[in-house]
Amino acid sequence: MTTSVHIAEPLDLRAIRGQIDAALGDFMRDKARTAGTLLLPEEVTRALHAVLFAGGKRIRPLLCVLGWLAAGGSAELPPFVIKAAASLEMFHAAVLIHDDIVDNSDTRRDRPTVHRALAKLYNDRPDPSRFGADAAIILGDLALVWSAELLNTAELSAIQLAAARTVVDTMRSDVMYGQYLDLLATGSPSNDIDRALQIIRHKTVAYTFDSPLQLGAAIADAGAQVHDALTCYARPLGEAFQFQDDLLGVYGDPARTGKSNVDDLRDGKHTVLVAIALEHADAEQSACLRTLLGDPELDDRGAAVCRDIVAATAKETVHRMIRARWAEANRVLDKAPFPTAVVQAMRHIADDAIARTK
Amino acid sequence: MTTSVHIAEPLDLRAIRGQIDAALGDFMRDKARTAGTLLLPEEVTRALHAVLFAGGKRIRPLLCVLGWLAAGGSAELPPFVIKAAASLEMFHAAVLIHDDIVDNSDTRRDRPTVHRALAKLYNDRPDPSRFGADAAIILGDLALVWSAELLNTAELSAIQLAAARTVVDTMRSDVMYGQYLDLLATGSPSNDIDRALQIIRHKTVAYTFDSPLQLGAAIADAGAQVHDALTCYARPLGEAFQFQDDLLGVYGDPARTGKSNVDDLRDGKHTVLVAIALEHADAEQSACLRTLLGDPELDDRGAAVCRDIVAATAKETVHRMIRARWAEANRVLDKAPFPTAVVQAMRHIADDAIARTK
Numbered sequence: 001m002t003t004s005v006h007i008a009e010p011l012d013l014r015a016i017r018g019q020i021d022a023a024l025g026d027f028m029r030d031k032a033r034t035a036g037t038l039l040l041p042e043e044v045t046r047a048l049h050a051v052l053f054a055g056g057k058r059i060r061p062l063l064c065v066l067g068w069l070a071a072g073g074s075a076e077l078p079p080f081v082i083k084a085a086a087s088l089e090m091f092h093a094a095v096l097i098h099d100d101i102v103d104n105s106d107t108r109r110d111r112p113t114v115h116r117a118l119a120k121l122y123n124d125r126p127d128p129s130r131f132g133a134d135a136a137i138i139l140g141d142l143a144l145v146w147s148a149e150l151l152n153t154a155e156l157s158a159i160q161l162a163a164a165r166t167v168v169d170t171m172r173s174d175v176m177y178g179q180y181l182d183l184l185a186t187g188s189p190s191n192d193i194d195r196a197l198q199i200i201r202h203k204t205v206a207y208t209f210d211s212p213l214q215l216g217a218a219i220a221d222a223g224a225q226v227h228d229a230l231t232c233y234a235r236p237l238g239e240a241f242q243f244q245d246d247l248l249g250v251y252g253d254p255a256r257t258g259k260s261n262v263d264d265l266r267d268g269k270h271t272v273l274v275a276i277a278l279e280h281a282d283a284e285q286s287a288c289l290r291t292l293l294g295d296p297e298l299d300d301r302g303a304a305v306c307r308d309i310v311a312a313t314a315k316e317t318v319h320r321m322i323r324a325r326w327a328e329a330n331r332v333l334d335k336a337p338f339p340t341a342v343v344q345a346m347r348h349i350a351d352d353a354i355a356r357t358k
Numbered sequence: 359m360t361t362s363v364h365i366a367e368p369l370d371l372r373a374i375r376g377q378i379d380a381a382l383g384d385f386m387r388d389k390a391r392t393a394g395t396l397l398l399p400e401e402v403t404r405a406l407h408a409v410l411f412a413g414g415k416r417i418r419p420l421l422c423v424l425g426w427l428a429a430g431g432s433a434e435l436p437p438f439v440i441k442a443a444a445s446l447e448m449f450h451a452a453v454l455i456h457d458d459i460v461d462n463s464d465t466r467r468d469r470p471t472v473h474r475a476l477a478k479l480y481n482d483r484p485d486p487s488r489f490g491a492d493a494a495i496i497l498g499d500l501a502l503v504w505s506a507e508l509l510n511t512a513e514l515s516a517i518q519l520a521a522a523r524t525v526v527d528t529m530r531s532d533v534m535y536g537q538y539l540d541l542l543a544t545g546s547p548s549n550d551i552d553r554a555l556q557i558i559r560h561k562t563v564a565y566t567f568d569s570p571l572q573l574g575a576a577i578a579d580a581g582a583q584v585h586d587a588l589t590c591y592a593r594p595l596g597e598a599f600q601f602q603d604d605l606l607g608v609y610g611d612p613a614r615t616g617k618s619n620v621d622d623l624r625d626g627k628h629t630v631l632v633a634i635a636l637e638h639a640d641a642e643q644s645a646c647l648r649t650l651l652g653d654p655e656l657d658d659r660g661a662a663v664c665r666d667i668v669a670a671t672a673k674e675t676v677h678r679m680i681r682a683r684w685a686e687a688n689r690v691l692d693k694a695p696f697p698t699a700v701v702q703a704m705r706h707i708a709d710d711a712i713a714r715t716k
Binding site for chain 1: 497
């Protein structure tokens with residue numbers, strides 16, 4: 001599709017989020033009904049519903065819709081676009097459920113994580129914590145297979161579905177490798193910035209930004225020019241988003257972010273922020289960071305010491321890197337062959353990505 | 359497809375297995391090459407390759423091919439049938455990897471399970487066992503998404519792929535619910551035979567037998583008569599297979615089965631075998647079983663006591679149930695509208711399922 005389509009400005013992102021929520025709600029209602037008929041345990045769909053509707057930003061489905069619109073797809077969003085977009089959120093629920101087990105997280109978005117909630121539900125078991133993790137592995141798998149089902153039943157045409165699957169297959173490998181790299185690097189942070197960037201490339205740039213945009217564009221049968229422009233927008237924005245996420249993981253207000261600002265330090269997450277800090281730190285600061293980061297016993301006082309050192313050595317650099325990438329994403333949009341309303345919405349998302357406090 | 363196709367008799371199941379292995383090998387070689395190019399950790403594809411080529415029976419891919427042939431598909435197996443069949447084995451690898459974490463198993467087919475192998479590879483980590491489990495969650499996820507990719511890239515026609523996806527979507531939900539039910543029931547075995555049968559319906563009948571057969575048949579555009587006959591064959595056979603599996607889990611020779619014959623008892627697996635034992639046991643036997651089953655400290659002596667009680671109360675009944683289901687599957691085949699060579703192979707599989715010692 002290359003014909004320019006007029007879109008009422010500005011795009012109503014809130015309304016689009018509402019349509020995505022409705023598609024997810026419908027799918028889950030069907031699943032809950034089937035489970036009821038088959039006498040299957042109802043906590044499965046209930047727990048997954050809770051994850052899906054815990055107040056996520058719906059960034060991936062939104063980007064999918066924007067990819068569709070960027071490629072000239074109709075602003076009267078067809079149900080298949082919404083369902084394909086919703087399948088990304090279902091997939092992400094699977095990633096989060098498993099990620100929270102791996103990270104041993106107690107809460108996400110201020111609520112107990114799935115494995116903790118299931119541990120509580122089955123607190124009469126000999127080892128509830130273990131039981132919760134085991135049940136959450138299976139529940140995450142179910143969310144993963146349901147994400148495929150949601151895409152498969154979106155009623156895309158055969159050509160659209162073939163194009164979508166290529167993007168989705170790549171995306172899924174990317175995030176899993178990203179998760180694996182992240183796991184490997186966690187606990188032994190170093191000054192290796194490239195290694196931190198490799199993780200971001202898989203987990204954030206490809207998975208969170210580029211693939212969702214490409215998915216929408218592929219469904220709209222976009223040409224190479226649109227695909228390329230989307231990637232050029234996604235790359236700096238994905239990095240900026242992750243850098244901001246890393247800052248929030250250390251300096252965020254838990255009351256706003258809904259997650260701890262000590263966990264990343266205690267786990268020894270290998271981020272660009274930490275890599276730069278270790279690169280710029282003097283001998284004393286470096287020794288101190290290497291002792292504290294990844295220490296399972298790290299307390300609030302130790303976290304405060306880390307924060308001070310990172311602030312002195314890396315925080316401003318990372319802020320500058322975020323602004324540079326934000327500017328680059330905006331420069332890409334200046335020349336991108338997208339409808340004006342889409343460019344506007346993409347600028348808005350870029351602003352949000354770097355200004356967000358949660 | 360309803361035209362009868364002549365197939366050279368008997369079918370060479372070993373050659374079919376060879377074709378499936380080749381498809382899996384090719385896919386993994388591509389993935390290993392890509393990982394090499396992207397500087398991704400090579401243990402990921404190596405560990406998954408080891409699972410795939412640890413000597414599995416390839417029962418699901420074989421049944422998929424038989425479903426194709428039963429519906430009149432060409433005996434010159436097209437590559438898309440082999441790849442679709444291979445995707446079932448890839449999916450199964452994902453299920454096994456996660457199942458071994460949930461069951462806390464040390465070995466499978468005489469080799470260390472993936473989480474144990476990764477724990478050993480990273481034994482310099484602060485908590486290698488935990489690290490191995492975390493890494494194996496991600497690796498299982500990767501196998502799961504790669505199974506979808508293998509099906510998506512099998513070069514099925516759009517119509518075949520749509521038919522295949524419906525079967526596969528159902529199958530995936532079935533096994534995950536089956537795993538969840540199994541987890542719930544484990545540790546608290548009871549005389550509730552229906553509950554044990556519900557687990558089997560999802561995990562074995564639907565997942566291992568019916569869906570693979572239906573997948574092959576769907577790709578061959580089978581009519582309702584073929585689909586129905588396959589289900590009528592799958593149901594008793596799946597139950598017989600699982601009953602035999604339960605017997606092997608308690609009475610098998612670990613040197614043959616490659617797995618412990620104490621774990622099921624120690625975990626308190628809720629099987630039909632155990633449900634019948636508890637139903638038929640006298641007060642003393644029942645009290646003894648309820649104390650021992652699911653006791654994490656159960657040793658060889660305790661296991662021997664369990665075996666004696668189960669032998670006295672349930673073993674013969676279960677053997678009888680297996681023979682009855684074997685006979686029923688054979689009766690279905692007497693009337694099934696399948697080519698003779700397919701019926702022969704299916705009888706062979708039924709014989710194997712109940713006579714197997716591993």
